[in-house]
Structures are given as structure tokens and as C-alpha cells.
Amino acid sequence: MIPKYIDSDKVRKILTWPLVNAAVEEALKAIDYSELNAANSEQSYKRQPPRTITACGNASQLLLTMPGYVGNYKALNAKTNDQLPCSSTLACKVVTSFTNNQNLQPPLPNILANILLFDVNTGELQCIMEGTQITAWRTAAASIVATKYLYMKRFPQGFQTPIKLAIIGCGVQGQSHALGMCATFNVSEIYLWNRRQSKADSLLLLLQHLHLNKVLQNPTKIFVTDTPAEAVREAEVICIGTYSPHALINYDMLKSGDVHINTVGAGAVHFGEVSQDIYDNAVVYVDSLINARTELKDLKANIIGEIGQVIREGRSAENKSLTIYQSLGNFGIF
Ligand SMILES: NC(=O)C1=CN([C@@H]2O[C@H](COP(=O)(O)OP(=O)(O)OC[C@H]3O[C@@H](n4cnc5c(N)ncnc54)[C@H](OP(=O)(O)O)[C@@H]3O)[C@@H](O)[C@H]2O)C=CC1
Numbered sequence: 001m002i003p004k005y006i007d008s009d010k011v012r013k014i015l016t017w018p019l020v021n022a023a024v025e026e027a028l029k030a031i032d033y034s035e036l037n038a039a040n041s042e043q044s045y046k047r048q049p050p051r052t053i054t055a056c057g058n059a060s061q062l063l064l065t066m067p068g069y070v071g072n073y074k075a076l077n078a079k080t081n082d083q084l085p086c087s088s089t090l091a092c093k094v095v096t097s098f099t100n101n102q103n104l105q106p107p108l109p110n111i112l113a114n115i116l117l118f119d120v121n122t123g124e125l126q127c128i129m130e131g132t133q134i135t136a137w138r139t140a141a142a143s144i145v146a147t148k149y150l151y152m153k154r155f156p157q158g159f160q161t162p163i164k165l166a167i168i169g170c171g172v173q174g175q176s177h178a179l180g181m182c183a184t185f186n187v188s189e190i191y192l193w194n195r196r197q198s199k200a201d202s203l204l205l206l207l208q209h210l211h212l213n214k215v216l217q218n219p220t221k222i223f224v225t226d227t228p229a230e231a232v233r234e235a236e237v238i239c240i241g242t243y244s245p246h247a248l249i250n251y252d253m254l255k256s257g258d259v260h261i262n263t264v265g266a267g268a269v270h271f272g273e274v275s276q277d278i279y280d281n282a283v284v285y286v287d288s289l290i291n292a293r294t295e296l297k298d299l300k301a302n303i304i305g306e307i308g309q310v311i312r313e314g315r316s317a318e319n320k321s322l323t324i325y326q327s328l329g330n331f332g333i334f
Pocket residue numbers: 097102110111135139169170171172173174194195196199241242243244245264265266267268327328329330
């Protein structure tokens with residue numbers, strides 16, 4: 001059987017922020033470190049082993065494999081909301097992170113992804129889905145869900161609470177975080193910083209265009225800053241996604257009071273964009289403890305647990321004004 005190929009145009013057409021946010025919230029909720037092997041033939045269950053990271057030549061060229069299995073789940077028909085028959089999904093996301101791609105002529109994304117879907121009865125490969133955009137949207141959506149549960153829940157207005165947002169790094173991740181956050185929350189001000197300012201300027205123009213065309217509804221004041229410190233000075237929510245090998249923000253730069261940080265980048269080592277003194281003053285939540293155990297083993301931080309547990313138990317984040325969502329990635333299924 002020749003597997004079906006779903007290209008990036010087809011994938012892009014079905015992505016909307018409400019859809020992706022809801023799917024990612026479900027996926028985060030389903031990650032449960034404590035029940036990893038609780039398979040039961042009657043109930044829905046999942047298996048998501050740790051991902052593998054293979055250096056291909058040097059540490060700036062990586063191959064990541066992210067398998068996942070969900071057994072016996074009942075999805076809803078997106079149009080009618082009717083329950084579909086019970087099904088199972090076996091998938092593996094395969095990602096490359098080659099940090100020189102942006103310098104090629106023409107440039108390629110540094111992060112490229114494909115998602116493989118298999119027949120659950122025979123193991124045959126059924127479908128290859130272009131996953132580069134899904135990765136950009138999914139990662140931002142996970143930060144959005146983390147912001148909703150770790151930050152927005154602190155305020156009586158909840159979702160409608162106006163926020164001042166900082167985007168540190170305006171590459172693929174910075175852009176998807178800016179767009180997703182503005183589409184989901186009431187962002188009153190957004191501060192953009194990028195090492196090469198031209199990318200921050202382009203993101204400013206894109207956001208202005210989307211506001212003008214009413215794709216983004218809430219009015220947002222948009223600023224490009226000269227330094228990361230200026231970008232975060234007023235910010236209540238900070239999204240940082242770069243390949244920087246050293247910290248770009250430290251504790252003294254942050255405003256006092258409630259602040260939430262989504263840190264998604266840093267390349268081969270999945271932390272380090274944020275200084276040690278920020279971790280010293282924060283509580284940290286992750287997407288997947290099983291990956292954190294290896295990938296964050298050198299991070300000195302108060303890691304409370306998985307964001308999925310906060311969602312499942314409906315509890316608030318620890319009573320601390322500074323929270324961090326440390327995003328590693330890894331959804332074989334989404
Ligand atoms: N947690 C997760 O699930 C995921 C994490 N990631 C991670 O997010 C990060 C960004 O990925 P992506 O947006 O796709 O990559 P891009 O190549 O699109 O963007 C990279 C960004 O990093 C900046 N940058 C690179 N080196 C430095 C440096 N030394 N100091 C400051 N800024 C720097 C670039 O600035 P400039 O434009 O000036 O070069 C650019 O803004 C990576 O670390 C990647 O591994 C990606 C996908 C999923």
C-alpha cells in the first residue's frame with residue numbers, strides 16, 4: 001500500500017487556534033506520568049515513551065523521534081458533535097532540527113517535521129502528514145494552555161484579563177506564539193525582540209495587517225524593542241523561543257508581581273534561555289515528566305509536575321507569583 005501524503009497546504013487549511021488549543025489541551029491532559037502503563041482493554045489509554053534525540057554529525061543537527069499510541073478512544077465528529085466509534089491511533093512524529101537551514105539560499109525552516117500514522121492492526125504505514133506547521137502551532141498552543149491554567153486562573157476575569165505580552169525571539173516559534181496568544185487572549189500590549197531586528201519588524205507588520213483585516217479582534221499596541229530587557233520590563237506573560245546558548249533574560253529585568261514565562265527553546269539543551277535566578281524564584285511545570293527526567297536533569301529548578309495534572313485536577317498552580325512552563329515538546333499523536 002502506498003501511504004497517503006497530506007501536504008502542508010492541506011494541513012494548514014484545517015488549523016485554527018480554537019481547534020488546536022482544544023486538541024493540545026486534551027493531549028496535555030492525557031499525558032500522565034504516574035499511569036504510564038495503566039492499559040485496560042475497556043478504557044481509553046495511551047503509551048508515550050520518552051523521545052529519542054540523535055545527533056547527526058554535531059549537536060546542531062538533531063533527529064528527534066516521538067512515538068505515541070492511544071488505544072480505545074472515542075472521538076467526536078467535528079461537525080455534528082456525535083460520538084464516533086471507538087478507535088486507536090499509532091503515530092510517530094519525526095523531527096529534524098538543523099540550525100544552519102536558515103542560512104541556506106533559499107532558507108529552509110530549522111525545524112522540519114513529519115507525522116507517520118500506522119494501521120493499528122497490521123502496523124502498515126498508512127499516512128505521512130507534513131508536520132512542520134503542526135509543530136509550530138502545537139508548541140504555541142501548549143504555551144497558551146499553560147498560560148490559561150498557570151496565569152489566567154489567578155484573576156477573576158479569567159480569560160478576558162488584559163495581558164502585556166513579550167515575545168523574545170521572532171522566528172517560527174515567536175511568530176506562532178504571538179499569533180496564537182493574540183488570537184486567544186486579550187493582549188493589550190505586545191513587545192517583540194529578536195537578535196536581528198528585521199524579523200521583529202516583519203512580525204510587527206504581520207500583526208498590524210491581521211488587526212487591520214480583523215483576523216485578530218482585540219486592539220493591541222505593538223512595540224519592537226532594542227533589548228530583551230526592554231521587552232520584558234512591563235510584561236506579565238513572556239514567551240521565549242530561540243537557539244540562544246546563554247540566558248537572554250534574568251530576574252532583575254522582570255516586573256514585580258504576577259509573571260508567567262513560557263520557555264520553549266534553546267536547541268540541543270532544552271533550557272537555558274532564562275537565567276538561573278529566574279528559576280530560583282519560580283515554580284516550574286513541564287509538558288512531560290518522562291522527558292524532563294533526562295532532558296532537564298541538569299536544570300536546577302523547582303519542577304512541580306506536569307501541566308496535564310494541573311488541568312486534570314482542576315487545581316491552581318502553586319501559590320507563587322512567578323511561574324514557568326518549560327516546554328520540551330513531544331506529542332506522537334498530535
Ligand atoms: N518545545 C517545543 O516543543 C519546541 C521547541 N522548539 C525550539 O524553539 C526554538 C526556536 O525554534 P524555531 O522558532 O523553529 O527556530 P527559528 O530558526 O525559526 O528561530 C530561531 C530564533 O532564535 C534566535 N536565535 C538564534 N541564536 C540566537 C542567539 N545566540 N541569541 C539570541 N537569539 C538567537 C533567532 O534569531 P535571528 O533571527 O537573529 O537568527 C530566531 O529568532 C529552538 O530552540 C527549537 O529547538 C521548536 C519546536 C518545538
